[in-house]
Amino acid sequence: MSVREHLEGIFREQEDLDLTSGGIVKPLFYLSIPLIITNVLQTAYNVVDTAWLGRYGTTEVAAISFAFPLIFLLISFAMGLSVAGSVLVAQYVGANREGEAEYAASQTVAFSMLASIAIGLAGYPFVDDVLRLFDAEPEIIAAAAEYLRIYALGLVFVFGFFMFISLMRGYGDTVTPMLIMFVTVVINVILDPLLIFGVGPFPEMGIAGASLATIFSRAITLAIGLWIMLRGHRGVRIRLSQMVPDPSYGLKLLRIGLPASFEGSSRALTITLLLFVVATFSEPVIAGYGIGTRVLSVIVLPAIALSQGVETMTGQNIGAGEVDRAAETNRIAGWTLFLVLTAAGLLTTLVAEPVVSIFTTDPAVVDVGSSFLYYVAPTFGLFGAMYAHLGGFRGVGMTMTAAGVVIVAFGLVQFPFAWYASSEWGPTGIWLSFAVSHFVGATVAIGLFRRGTWRSKGVAGVARRRGPPVDVDAESTVEGDSADDD
Known part of the structure; x- marks a missing residue:
């Protein structure tokens, strides 16, 4: 089979993918x-x-x-x-x-x-x-x-x-x-x-x-x-x-998009602010922190990717009126990321020193980087569960809620905790701040999702969309959108 034929086969399978009916696992992955x-x-x-x-x-x-x-x-x-x-x-x-x-x-x-x-x-x-x-x-x-x-x-x-x-x-x-x-x-x-x-x-x-x-x-x-x-x-x-x-549509994009921007930037900003805390310690601690966060960033990639997949499936199912299917998508994604990343995290703790040694040969840095992973890696699954549900909030249009979870977990919990705990327990306090923020983020995200606010919002949006289609060639504004946040 030629490369062209193989790619065409991939595209044909993609076109046959139904996100609003049938199984959930295959289209999500x-x-x-x-x-x-x-x-x-x-x-x-x-x-x-x-x-x-x-x-x-x-x-x-x-x-x-x-x-x-x-x-x-x-x-x-x-x-x-x-x-x-x-x-x-x-x-x-x-x-x-x-x-x-x-x-x-x-x-x-x-x-x-x-x-x-x-x-x-x-x-x-x-x-x-x-x-x-x-x-x-x-x-x-x-x-x-x-x-x-x-x-x-x-x-x-x-x-x-x-x-x-x-x-x-x-x-x-x-x-x-x-x-x-x-x-x-x-x-x-x-x-x-x-x-x-x-x-x-x-x-x-x-x-x-x-x-x-x-x-x-x-x-x-x-x-x-x-x-x-x-x-x-x-x-x-x-x-x-x-x-x-269309100015009114521009405002709609900003209303949904700005919180999503805050969500993306606040996590990186917290990592940057933590450098001020880390910088108060020795050079091996700074280097070990850099290596530990680099390993963490590798784990973030599948979590964010699956979160984006959840966002798309949730959005399409909300639009189709399949609210229960949207909820099931979030549940499956949340459990999958929790179990897979927890297993990956536990495995990482077993091979922490060899992993850190890939980046450095300095024994002091290896020791610090390994310590980071011993505390943080077991909570990789909590990070994954949190981001899976953030994708669900974004899919409904509740981008402000998704941003709020990230700001609470990393801005209001992690940075202050690291600042205080590092003065009491040294670098260990910084490593614990990651574990605590992952736990808080997952707990808040799952708790808010189970409250069902997103469900009533989605149902209301579906009801509004059941009117006659809008002629977008004749009117400049699309009515009946469910993607306005609380």
Whole structure:
């Protein structure tokens, strides 16, 4: 069988996938496995940049470390708008309201591009001022600013690509974005050394070359994504006539999307704030913390991917009026992640020292990193159960609730606990803060889900959608949306 025939077979199976009837396990994992691969490929983007810049110079590697937190905040906002579009599209697809789904997708594309252009142009003049807040060496700040200025001007391509992935997910297609993400990584891998070092006809651009390679590869893949959506052959369809910005729809996207942005950024912000606590200890503790959180980030990938799959299935089932099926999807995903990640966590504690030794040969760092895993790894399953239910909240449109759970678990519990406990028990107090936050997050998320507020909200949304379909060519606003948060 040729590669083309194999890919066509994958696509045909994807099109036959029914998210609102039949079994739950197969469609849920069929959605989630490509999402895991997509997330891994996204991580590869950063690894490739760091690897090539590491060969170019130490200053450039340090500059990337300072640029990344700002980039992550921008990406979090992009992901928020994308989640809003994905939720609306999933609910309309589940309700068999293709016209509204197309309108939601078209408006999401329009507002994502407008927002990215506005943010990029507004942020461009202040790049240097923001970076100076880190109080790093001038040459590092200069290099980071060079990277970020190019990134700001090309932000529309970054936002646009995340928007494409989310809209495709809302329709239930996660294979196509995975393949296009792979193309993106390949282009970036090829362009990075050419532009950084100046190979052949290309000039030597250093860190600016890495930024330009990223933006160019995103632009190419966004063009492919827009072509796919304009044709409408892969589920998602956008129409130029429906991309005229509708202010009321823009407010709806912000109302759903901003809490999702807070959810994404607050977790990373907490990890960053914990550095202030960790920095009060010795260098081996700092290094061990870095390795421990890196291992944790690997565990986060399947949890977030399955959470996104739950989000899509919940949205489509709410739209179809299958509220009990949406609840069962969350229950299955929650238990699956809890059991699988708990087993993975317990296994990690048994091989903690060999795992940490992959990253370092320093016995002191190995000891600290292993200690981190002994306390944190057994609670991986709690983290997974929490994120599975957060996907359910997002699928209903309760993005504020999902964000609230994350803020409570990591902002109000983990950071204060780490600050106090570290003064009493040393680094062990920091490791315990992870375990405590995972327990609190899982307990709160599951407790809120079992209260059933999301169920009444979903039923109300379904009732509103049972009216006559809206002619989106004649009216600019789609009525009967259930994705407004409490």
